[in-house]
Ligand SMILES: NC(=O)C1=CN([C@@H]2O[C@H](COP(=O)(O)OP(=O)(O)OC[C@H]3O[C@@H](n4cnc5c(N)ncnc54)[C@H](OP(=O)(O)O)[C@@H]3O)[C@@H](O)[C@H]2O)[C@@H](O)CC1
Ligand SMILES: Nc1ncnc2c1ncn2[C@@H]1O[C@H](COP(=O)(O)OP(=O)(O)O)[C@@H](O)[C@H]1O
């Protein structure tokens with residue numbers, strides 16, 4: 001049971017996949033009518049929990065579209081009517097699907113008022129949006145678009161069924177206009193749009209209404225191992241190097257080399273170091289320009305600080321490793337934060353590392369200048385890139401608009417260059433070269449702040465180093481780091497507000513996340 005719920009919570013579907021899964025269920029004998037009753041019954045119960053009908057009788061506006069999303073809304077309307085809510089229906093379409101027509105007829109027979117013009121719908125305590133669900137593919141125009149805009153301006157709470165009407169199920173694109181929901185009940189399985197940055201403003205609070213879709217039907221459509229998955233607490237914790245074996249030593253717990261910092265951006269090196277510290281990595285070496293050496297020592301006394309020759313501008317000019325050390329001495333290398341673009345030779349040098357290599361920030365800008373694909377072709381071992389959208393566009397100028405479909409973009413990029421890519425944002429997406437994707441479903445805008453990416457680089461570098469001798473897919477480790485980082489942001493924001501999560505503070509919340517569990 002637990003296992004089913006966990007598996008369902010990892011699943012993400014497109015509209016086409018949802019339709020196929022639905023067909024499996026219907027083909028096996030489940031009547032459409034029964035499924036609609038079941039789903040809408042669950043929604044009605046949730047609405048009653050959230051806004052009980054008494055003590056003051058609540059007035060509810062029900063927005064009804066032509067398809068089964070409208071049918072769901074009408075079943076909710078009927079149930080709320082019997083529970084004592086005052087119901088008004090707005091049903092602007094002339095032609096409705098058969099089941100939806102029947103539910104409308106029955107609602108009207110109960111005496112529930114029904115309007116086709118938006119001006120007639122009185123002000124309500126809240127609205128239920130059943131205009132369009134995953135069946136919407138065309139742009140909304142004319143009277144319906146005007147009505148949606150007007151409803152948004154009423155500033156009443158809106159509960160959307162399945163998706164806010166107007167949002168494309170797969171890309172999250174706003175098709176002309178869309179309902180701005182305060183709460184969205186996603187039905188059965190998470191749709192892709194819930195993980196696309198461009199749609200997030202429209203969902204409000206999100207919640208999955210699990211209506212017991214059999215796992216076998218999901219697997220029949222998506223396969224045993226779905227291509228796109230949501231990161232969950234369970235998946236994230238499964239790759240953590242915990243518990244540690246009792247008999248171990250520091251070199252067995254990974255040796256991470258960080259290459260970062262410049263006279264101009266000294267803080268980035270410290271933040272990256274503090275992120276790495278929180279990963280628990282056995283040994284931490286940090287290569288910085290000579291002039292930053294003692295600054296780093298004072299912040300990270302446990303780390304081995306390697307002072308390197310520097311350019312006139314204060315960037316690392318040459319990676320001068322200690323005696324008897326070469327690139328193969330480290331279990332992983334992370335390079336980039338605070339480097340400036342004057343460290344091109346260093347980026348070229350670390351390409352030869354036989355171990356996992358993580359590139360971030362200016363290392364990505366340098367990689368773009370060197371030529372992303374030809375440069376990465378030299379790599380023998382795994383490479384991870386962690387761009388934000390701007391860096392992504394510099395690295396992959398041929399990939400069309402990232403914002404239009406972030407998930408497709410990250411898959412295309414990883415496949416082109418053979419690296420695992422973490423594309424940052426409100427909903428971070430990670431793809432391996434074969435197109436297996438993890439998406440981080442929960443985060444906080446508190447992280448939209450200079451330096452929080454540096455913390456991620458250190459944390460991920462430390463996890464990669466610790467996993468070097470284990471058989472864990474690289475993208476799974478990247479997913480764990482993304483989850484841990486955002487959970488630390490969420491916890492910090494809960495305690496300190498969204499304005500209280502500077503990057504240093506973020507590093508101090510990484511451990512409390514694990515301690516909570
Ligand atoms: N899957 C499940 O397991 C379950 C699914 N259930 C529910 O069913 C929903 C999916 O229902 P659905 O397929 O009937 O589509 P839906 O989203 O209601 O709307 C499509 C309609 O809109 C129309 N239309 C499209 N674009 C338009 C435009 N721009 N302007 C105007 N009209 C436009 C389009 O017309 P057409 O394109 O044919 O002209 C079509 O008639 C799903 O979201 C969930 O709520 C649950 O009941 C049970 C479990
Ligand atoms: N609106 C947001 N919601 C959630 N996370 C965000 C948001 N904006 C940024 N982040 C996260 O914050 C981090 C910012 O990284 P980055 O842009 O590299 O910053 P910097 O280079 O200044 O450290 C990324 O992990 C990103 O996913």
Ligand SMILES: [K+]
Pocket residue numbers: 069129130131132133160161162163164165
């Ligand atoms: K809807």
